[in-house]
Amino acid sequence: MAQQIFAYIVHKDGVPDDSAMELAAAAKKIDAGAALTAIVMGSGDNVDKVANAVASAYSEVWKVNKAEVAYPNAEIIRGMLVNMLPKGSIVLVPHVTFGMDLSPGLSVKLDTAYVADVVGIDGVSGSSLKIVRQEYSGQVSTHVECDISAGAVINVRGGCFKPEEANAGGKVVDKTADAGSVTAKRRFLEVVKGEVGEVDITKADVLVSVGRGIGEQDNLEIIRDLAKAMGAEVSCSRPIVDAKWLEKPRQVGTSGQTVKPKVYMALGISGSFQHLGGIKGSPFMVAINKNSKAPIFQVADVGVVADMLEFIPELTDKINDMK
Amino acid sequence: MEILVCVKRVPDTSENEIEVNKDGTDIKRDDLVYSVNEWDNYAVEEAIQIVDRVGGSVTVVTVGDSDSEEILRREMAMGANNGILLSDDAFATTDGKGIATILKAIVQKGKYDLILTGAQADDGAGQVGGMLAAMLDMPYASLVNKIEDLDGKLKVGREIEGGNQEMNEIDLPCVLSIQTGINEPRYVGIRGIRKVASVDIPVHGLSDLGISADAIKAKVKRLDYFVPELGKGAEILEGSNDEIIEKLIELLKSKGGIK
Ligand SMILES: Cc1cc2nc3c(=O)[nH]c(=O)nc-3n(C[C@H](O)[C@H](O)[C@H](O)COP(=O)(O)OP(=O)(O)OC[C@H]3O[C@@H](n4cnc5c(N)ncnc54)[C@H](O)[C@@H]3O)c2cc1C
Numbered sequence: 418m419a420q421q422i423f424a425y426i427v428h429k430d431g432v433p434d435d436s437a438m439e440l441a442a443a444a445k446k447i448d449a450g451a452a453l454t455a456i457v458m459g460s461g462d463n464v465d466k467v468a469n470a471v472a473s474a475y476s477e478v479w480k481v482n483k484a485e486v487a488y489p490n491a492e493i494i495r496g497m498l499v500n501m502l503p504k505g506s507i508v509l510v511p512h513v514t515f516g517m518d519l520s521p522g523l524s525v526k527l528d529t530a531y532v533a534d535v536v537g538i539d540g541v542s543g544s545s546l547k548i549v550r551q552e553y554s555g556q557v558s559t560h561v562e563c564d565i566s567a568g569a570v571i572n573v574r575g576g577c578f579k580p581e582e583a584n585a586g587g588k589v590v591d592k593t594a595d596a597g598s599v600t601a602k603r604r605f606l607e608v609v610k611g612e613v614g615e616v617d618i619t620k621a622d623v624l625v626s627v628g629r630g631i632g633e634q635d636n637l638e639i640i641r642d643l644a645k646a647m648g649a650e651v652s653c654s655r656p657i658v659d660a661k662w663l664e665k666p667r668q669v670g671t672s673g674q675t676v677k678p679k680v681y682m683a684l685g686i687s688g689s690f691q692h693l694g695g696i697k698g699s700p701f702m703v704a705i706n707k708n709s710k711a712p713i714f715q716v717a718d719v720g721v722v723a724d725m726l727e728f729i730p731e732l733t734d735k736i737n738d739m740k
Numbered sequence: 741m742e743i744l745v746c747v748k749r750v751p752d753t754s755e756n757e758i759e760v761n762k763d764g765t766d767i768k769r770d771d772l773v774y775s776v777n778e779w780d781n782y783a784v785e786e787a788i789q790i791v792d793r794v795g796g797s798v799t800v801v802t803v804g805d806s807d808s809e810e811i812l813r814r815e816m817a818m819g820a821n822n823g824i825l826l827s828d829d830a831f832a833t834t835d836g837k838g839i840a841t842i843l844k845a846i847v848q849k850g851k852y853d854l855i856l857t858g859a860q861a862d863d864g865a866g867q868v869g870g871m872l873a874a875m876l877d878m879p880y881a882s883l884v885n886k887i888e889d890l891d892g893k894l895k896v897g898r899e900i901e902g903g904n905q906e907m908n909e910i911d912l913p914c915v916l917s918i919q920t921g922i923n924e925p926r927y928v929g930i931r932g933i934r935k936v937a938s939v940d941i942p943v944h945g946l947s948d949l950g951i952s953a954d955a956i957k958a959k960v961k962r963l964d965y966f967v968p969e970l971g972k973g974a975e976i977l978e979g980s981n982d983e984i985i986e987k988l989i990e991l992l993k994s995k996g997g998i999k
Pocket of ligand 1: 554627628629630631653654655656657668669670671672673674684685686687688689690691692695705706707708711723724725726753754859860883
């Protein structure tokens with residue numbers, strides 16, 4: 418394998434995303450000897466701050482400092498990457514909302530293979546890269562073989578590779594001129610901040626969190642009763658908010674709130690990575706789910722395999738009796 | 741506004757426990773309940789609402805086998821005007837880029853202002869919309885959770901991390917992938933399904949679409965399915981309900997879970 422590997426660095430307010438060092442680690446799993454280049458795009462002082470911050474893990478950092486990418490517009494960035502990247506490159510991009518926006522189209526424009534949401538890399542043999550993915554919201558895993566002879570764009574899920582610390586001592590190279598100018602048919606307007614609710618689940622010590630397993634809106638009563646008995650706040654997974662059964666500020670996950678409770682009760686929640694991505698500080702986690710193979714049981718401390726509609730009222734009664 | 745919505749028939753994960761078959765070549769498919777990919781259903785609802793506002797028509801298209809016809813009919817019962825089935829043995833082994841190539845061919849046979857896909861489907865790849873847009877040289881936005889019509893363009897909100905929303909202006913024609921929660925998909929009753937039961941749904945294969953088998957040859961192939969390696973894993977509480985509850989309460993108390 419004689420291909421160059423690039424990592425696209427996502428950053429905010431001059432600070433690289435956690436993915437920056439994880440991509441370097443993923444790249445080493447593809448080819449420990451490959452030249453490894455980080456790409457930092459943005460506008461103003463932030464670009465230098467980010468470029469210097471990631472340099473230790475990359476052999477080289479390409480920086481692009483342009484007003485058009487002050488906000489990461491995927492269409493413009495895609496055009497610039499196509500201008501800059503050598504043919505046949507392997508491009509790693511974090512599997513975040515920006516990465517999902519950029520990557521599939523980038524692979525088409527670079528005429529390479531594309532693999533989304535990668536959780537593991539099993540190495541290369543010839544021009545075949547062996548990758549681990551998950552399907553059906555993490556209920557099953559697959560090995561995927563990807564033909565990288567013409568290059569590849571690979572989205573890497575956060576938290577799956579141990580961040581690289583090695584000191585590669587990379588030099589920062591200004592590639593602004595090579596990026597060229599790109600006109601976009603999609604123009605960024607503004608970021609609208611999420612609504613703030615009456616309750617702040619991010620401050621709660623104990624969360625009773627309900628997922629699609631609750632079945633019907635009326636059944637939410639049993640969750641409220643349990644939360645009341647425990648002195649906890651009610652939070653939820655995304656389908657409960659999509660159905661408008663609870664307000665958005667109660668949603669835990671990457672597109673919801675990041676919570677840091679001491680105790681987290683996951684009730685009828687399967688344990689998708691987007692949900693778990695909103696839980697920090699490894700709380701004591703109890704999962705109640707009727708499917709003994711639900712992914713949530715891999716991360717919970719304690720599990721109960723049961724129908725929550727029967728189990729929870731009993732649990733609530735016992736807690737109330739005890740008091 | 742002429743809108744094309746790309747949909748997929750998938751095993752319903754809220755109705756099934758997905759398991760790997762004995763030799764790891766596939767998931768166990770015998771007793772699976774299938775339905776429309778959840779994200780696609782929101783996309784179809786959104787298309788119908790746009791057409792209700794500004795006029796035009798909604799066409800639903802899927803790449804799949806003959807069983808996929810049922811989901812086209814379901815979406816037509818919801819209010820989509822036309823259905824198209826893209827079916828060919830050669831499609832079965834392709835990858836995401838192949839699917840986008842097939843869809844591109846049908847887009848070019850029509851005249852659409854707006855093409856919608858779901859944000860992702862059963863394989864969680866979320867790739868088809870972005871690839872299709874790039875192949876068609878149309879602008880693209882993923883994870884769209886708000887659409888407002890402007891003259892000759894749209895204002896779209898993309899969902900980004902932390903419950904925030906990124907607003908963009910996007911020219912037509914364009915491709916958008918739709919995120920759940922953008923609307924409340926309407927209920928489809930038996931009556932509605934019956935009404936479209938005998939509507940003709942055209943089927944196109946490889947040669948009708950003018951695609952070569954080589955153009956959809958997979959670069960990315962699934963080798964096997966396996967059960968994810970267990971982490972440390974939860975301690976599963978066993979015993980009678982009473983015993984389990986007693987143990988659980990003790991644990992919760994000791995961790996500060998009961999105030
Ligand atoms: C870009 C993006 C961002 C996302 N952001 C988020 C996010 O911020 N937060 C989030 O939660 N999700 C998010 N999602 C959605 C996520 O991928 C999952 O679809 C979602 O988390 C699933 O929610 P769930 O576990 O409640 O439902 P399901 O996955 O449907 O799981 C329901 C579970 O309940 C169990 N169950 C069913 N009935 C019972 C019963 N009677 N008793 C006990 N158990 C039962 C089932 O076995 C199953 O495990 C996002 C997705 C995308 C694409």
